[in-house]
Amino acid sequence: MPDNLTYNSITSLFQDFKTITKMRLALSVVFSSVAGYFLGAETFQISEVILLTIGGYAMVGASNAYNQIIERDLDALMDRTKNRPIPSGRMSVNTAFAVASVLAALGLFLLYTINPITALFGAISIFLYVSIYTPLKTKTPLSVFVGAFPGAIPFMLGWVAATGEFSIEAGTLFMIQFFWQFPHFWALGWWLYNDYKKGGFFMLPTGKRDSSTALQIVLYTVWTILISLIPVLGITGSLRLSYLGASIVLALGLFMLYHAIQLYKFRAEKNAKQLMLASVTYITMMQLVFVLDKIVREWE
Numbered sequence: 001m002p003d004n005l006t007y008n009s010i011t012s013l014f015q016d017f018k019t020i021t022k023m024r025l026a027l028s029v030v031f032s033s034v035a036g037y038f039l040g041a042e043t044f045q046i047s048e049v050i051l052l053t054i055g056g057y058a059m060v061g062a063s064n065a066y067n068q069i070i071e072r073d074l075d076a077l078m079d080r081t082k083n084r085p086i087p088s089g090r091m092s093v094n095t096a097f098a099v100a101s102v103l104a105a106l107g108l109f110l111l112y113t114i115n116p117i118t119a120l121f122g123a124i125s126i127f128l129y130v131s132i133y134t135p136l137k138t139k140t141p142l143s144v145f146v147g148a149f150p151g152a153i154p155f156m157l158g159w160v161a162a163t164g165e166f167s168i169e170a171g172t173l174f175m176i177q178f179f180w181q182f183p184h185f186w187a188l189g190w191w192l193y194n195d196y197k198k199g200g201f202f203m204l205p206t207g208k209r210d211s212s213t214a215l216q217i218v219l220y221t222v223w224t225i226l227i228s229l230i231p232v233l234g235i236t237g238s239l240r241l242s243y244l245g246a247s248i249v250l251a252l253g254l255f256m257l258y259h260a261i262q263l264y265k266f267r268a269e270k271n272a273k274q275l276m277l278a279s280v281t282y283i284t285m286m287q288l289v290f291v292l293d294k295i296v297r298e299w300e
Contacts, residue, residue, distance in 0.1 A: 016085040020068060020096060021061030021103070028284070029154045030056045035287035036158020036173055039239060039294055048114055052161050055110030056154065058103040059122045063150070065100035066130040069093055074138070074199040080192065081199075115164045121157050125150040141202045144185050152178035155287065159239075169239035176227050177283070182220040183260055184279040186213060190263070190272035214264040217275070221260040225253030228286055245293030249286050256282040 017023075033056045034049060041048075068075065068086055076087035085091035104126060112119035128150040136143035156174040160166055189196060189203025190213070196203055204213045231239050232246035241249065259275040 012090075016091055017099070020065045020085050020091065020099060021057075022064040023061075026057050026060040026064065028280070029060045031284065032154040032177065032287060033158040033161070035291050036155045036160075036170075037162045038158070038291045039173070040159035040162030040169065042162075048161060051110045051114050052118075052158065055107045055114070055122070056157070058107030058110065059126060060154075062100045062104035062107060063126050063129045065096055065103065066126075067134050069096050069100065070130070070134050071137075071199075074201070077198045078195045079198075080195055111161070114161045117164060117166065118157060118161045121153055121160060121166075125153045125157075137202065138200045139202070141205050141207055144182065144189075144203060144205070147185070148178050148181040151181045167237060169237045172227075172230060172236045172239055176224070176286075179220060179224045179227055180279065180283055183217045183224065183256070184276060184283070186217050186220075187260075187263065187272045187275040187279060190217075191269050191276055193269075209267060211264070211267075214267055218257070218260045218264050221253075221257050224282075225250065225257065228253065231290075240294075240297070241290065242293050242297060245289055248289050252282050252285050252289070 030053050033052055037049060037052055038044075068084055071081075072086040072093065075081035075084050081087065086093060086096055108119050108123060111122045129147065133143055133147035133150065136146055152174045155177040156166075156170045159170040159173055163170075186204055189201075190209050193204070193209055205216050206212045228249050229241070229246050230236055231241040232243065234240060256275070256278045259271065259278040263271040263275050265271075
């Protein structure tokens with residue numbers, strides 16, 4: 001019996017750790033960072049990839065934990081968040097703060113071990129997400145614009161980790177992920193509009209599920225696709241994309257655009273959910289295409 005209790009306790013603690021750090025989101029961020037690293041690296045350093053992976057997860061996990069501390073009372077009002085560790089009472093605020101602080105310190109240390117500028121951007125990401133984006137979520141729809149800055153850092157962070165500098169290549173990766181976040185989070189805000197409303201969050205640009213919001217989603221999707229294709233023009237330094245790679249990225253973008261147009265036409269929750277999932281597919285597959293395209297070009 002004691003062994004079973006211990007097992008259940010460890011399992012419960014791990015589940016709460018997953019939730020407080022938003023493991024699925026954190027892993028997707030780490031994936032973006034590693035993709036950026038492979039794009040920027042001239043030689044593969046497994047030690048740097050490990051440091052970037054663990055350090056990146058720690059930084060994102062810390063941001064999410066701090067966020068849940070600040071929003072604990074609002075989380076208790078929404079169906080999708082009321083069972084999180086803090087509002088459910090499974091984890092105290094002090095414990096969550098300790099977890100967040102340890103993760104932040106660990107993440108900064110590991111990223112600094114790679115190079116100081118990587119740690120600097122990691123620190124900026126936490127500060128913007130926790131201190132500016134989180135408080136603005138209940139104040140103005142512009143919170144999505146502010147949140148897009150820390151959200152766009154991971155893809156670029158990988159390049160900086162590999163090269164030790166911010167350049168036009170890193171800036172391009174930043175812009176791709178920056179503009180992608182608008183259709184992604186607006187689709188999420190549309191889909192979960194009623195639940196967000198319970199918590200008093202303003203996620204949509206007009207505050208409503210209307211034609212103006214839907215049109216902006218379509219326009220930002222188009223802009224995301226165009227930004228993603230810029231490397232094929234050969235004007236972004238060593239960040240390049242072949243015509244084949246660009247064709248695949250365009251096809252992925254059109255798939256996302258199709259769902260954006262469907263949302264504009266029907267304005268239904270199911271269309272918003274489909275667009276949100278399509279946007280996740282786009283950013284993941286687009287980054288993978290960039291990496292594979294580089295590998296193929298180096299083999300030729």
